[in-house]
Amino acid sequence: MEDFERVNHRQRTSGVIALHWFRHGLRLHDNPALSYAAANAKKLYVMFTFDGESAGTKLIGYNRMKFLLESLHDLNCQLHSYGGQLLVFREKPLKVITRLHDVLGVNLVTFEQDCEPIWNERDEAVKEGCRELGIECREEVSHTLWDPKEVVDMNGGVPPLTYTMFLQVTSAIGEPPHPEERLDFSSVKFGIVPVGLAAELNLFAEIPTPEDLNVKCSHPADIEENSGSWIGGETQALLLFDMRLAVEADAFKRNFYLPNQARPDLLGPSRSLSPYLRYGCLSIRKMYWGIHDLFAEIHKGKPPCHVHLTAQLIWRDFFYAMSVGNPNYDRVKENPICLQIPWRHKQKELQQWKDGKTGFPFVDAVMRQLLREGWIHHVARNAVAQFLTRGGLWISWEDGLKVFLKHLLDADWSVCSGNWLWISSSAFETILDCSHCLSPVAYGRRLEPTGDYIR
Numbered sequence: 001m002e003d004f005e006r007v008n009h010r011q012r013t014s015g016v017i018a019l020h021w022f023r024h025g026l027r028l029h030d031n032p033a034l035s036y037a038a039a040n041a042k043k044l045y046v047m048f049t050f051d052g053e054s055a056g057t058k059l060i061g062y063n064r065m066k067f068l069l070e071s072l073h074d075l076n077c078q079l080h081s082y083g084g085q086l087l088v089f090r091e092k093p094l095k096v097i098t099r100l101h102d103v104l105g106v107n108l109v110t111f112e113q114d115c116e117p118i119w120n121e122r123d124e125a126v127k128e129g130c131r132e133l134g135i136e137c138r139e140e141v142s143h144t145l146w147d148p149k150e151v152v153d154m155n156g157g158v159p160p161l162t163y164t165m166f167l168q169v170t171s172a173i174g175e176p177p178h179p180e181e182r183l184d185f186s187s188v189k190f191g192i193v194p195v196g197l198a199a200e201l202n203l204f205a206e207i208p209t210p211e212d213l214n215v216k217c218s219h220p221a222d223i224e225e226n227s228g229s230w231i232g233g234e235t236q237a238l239l240l241f242d243m244r245l246a247v248e249a250d251a252f253k254r255n256f257y258l259p260n261q262a263r264p265d266l267l268g269p270s271r272s273l274s275p276y277l278r279y280g281c282l283s284i285r286k287m288y289w290g291i292h293d294l295f296a297e298i299h300k301g302k303p304p305c306h307v308h309l310t311a312q313l314i315w316r317d318f319f320y321a322m323s324v325g326n327p328n329y330d331r332v333k334e335n336p337i338c339l340q341i342p343w344r345h346k347q348k349e350l351q352q353w354k355d356g357k358t359g360f361p362f363v364d365a366v367m368r369q370l371l372r373e374g375w376i377h378h379v380a381r382n383a384v385a386q387f388l389t390r391g392g393l394w395i396s397w398e399d400g401l402k403v404f405l406k407h408l409l410d411a412d413w414s415v416c417s418g419n420w421l422w423i424s425s426s427a428f429e430t431i432l433d434c435s436h437c438l439s440p441v442a443y444g445r446r447l448e449p450t451g452d453y454i455r
């Protein structure tokens with residue numbers, strides 16, 4: 001046994017040594033699993049591990065990987081100010097946990113719930129491994145407003161198939177929890193990993209770059225041009241959230257709702273919070289209650305109204321709940337909620353759509369923006385998704401989903417699949433509906449009549 005193993009073996013017997021495992025939830029505020037670890041441990045380790053899958057890294061483009069790494073960098077900087085360090089490994093989580101238990105005496109592991117079925121196997125293996133090692137495992141729900149598993153249970157074991165049903169079930173559960181008070185980390189004692197163990201577990205000396213993880217930019221000229229347009233991390237998320245509250249306050253005062261949906265600005269600077277919600281840099285509960293309380297303050301005495309932004313946040317929860325227990329949610333085959341539509345296999349047209357070379361200027365501009373920046377407005381997503389599926393090329397939504405999952409900054413397995421199912425009219429309705437489709441020409445002209453967006 002090495003010296004440090006002996007020392008830490010002794011520590012194990014005398015108190016809680018915790019490891020918080022970040023998967024998403026990349027924030028210090030309103031993070032109940034992290035606060036539990038910090039409040040109960042005499043020493044705390046915090047980690048993220050690149051296992052080839054977690055945080056949606058199985059299918060990931062350059063822009064999202066950059067956003068994720070910036071978010072980790074931001075966490076690390078914040079932890080540094082409290083004398084801590086974010087440990088970033090390239091290893092399977094259970095191996096890291098096991099070795100940190102063996103060598104450093106870790107006896108408590110905490111993490112935020114990843115409710116999607118694609119994570120069940122990973123999380124069950126970790127929970128089982130912890131049980132065998134006698135490690136306490138604590139999982140907290142804070143990536144969604146309600147616990148999607150509770151929603152399904154409450155609905156008799158099946159997900160509520162429509163948004164209205166979802167609202168009924170959640171109103172029976174009650175309001176979503178308020179965000180926690182911000183924890184003071186200054187009294188937390190953070191642990192570091194000895195050199196030998198660091199090498200064994202492939203601990204990065206500093207936050208890696210996308211290239212370190214073999215993710216390359218396919219348009220190198222864009223790196224400089226786009227630098228600064230999206231910056232990952234909690235610090236930036238909180239800044240943008242304050243700006244967003246000001247925009248919503250102005251709209252509420254004028255009795256106007258969803259300003260960025262009703263008057264989409266395709267040319268303005270990116271202000272969306274979805275990539276920050278996807279990685280949990282911003283707490284969904286902080287956003288929900290922030291908007292809710294703002295409405296209540298401006299419209300004193302009026303009952304809460306869900307036609308504004310909080311309704312959008314509830315849609316996000318709806319799509320998560322829909323995917324619980326359905327590992328085939330992202331495909332046509334063996335997906336119990338998906339209509340079996342005879343989509344055509346047209347490789348050439350699919351490639352043209354992916355490359356932004358269909359010949360329809362608006363559709364092509366949107367796809368080029370997706371490839372270069374990783375973010376496109378909701379109305380633009382609608383346009384290209386309908387064009388690919390029931391409104392134009394008649395190609396399966398599954399093909400479109402893969403492209404979105406790779407390139408979108410906010411790409412989220414449940415939310416993206418749910419929206420593709422919706423837009424292609426493959427689910428949440430009983431029949432395929434092609435009676436109302438967006439014109440790929442007139443729609444673009446209406447949204448942005450100057451043509452500057454396309455240029």
Ligand SMILES: Cc1cc2nc3c(=O)[nH]c(=O)nc-3n(C[C@H](O)[C@H](O)[C@H](O)COP(=O)(O)OP(=O)(O)OC[C@H]3O[C@@H](n4cnc5c(N)ncnc54)[C@H](O)[C@@H]3O)c2cc1C
Binds near residue numbers: 275319381412
């Ligand atoms: C084909 C398609 C794929 C999509 N894929 C994703 C995805 O992978 N990840 C993702 O977060 N959103 C996805 N969306 C939903 C939506 O386009 C984005 O959430 C929205 O554009 C984000 O912009 P915003 O933050 O300004 O939204 P806002 O209007 O400010 O809404 C606030 C938040 O509510 C949530 N939200 C808004 N609209 C929706 C919606 N339709 N479904 C679920 N949640 C919503 C998002 O978290 C968003 O950040 C997709 C939409 C379509 C049509």
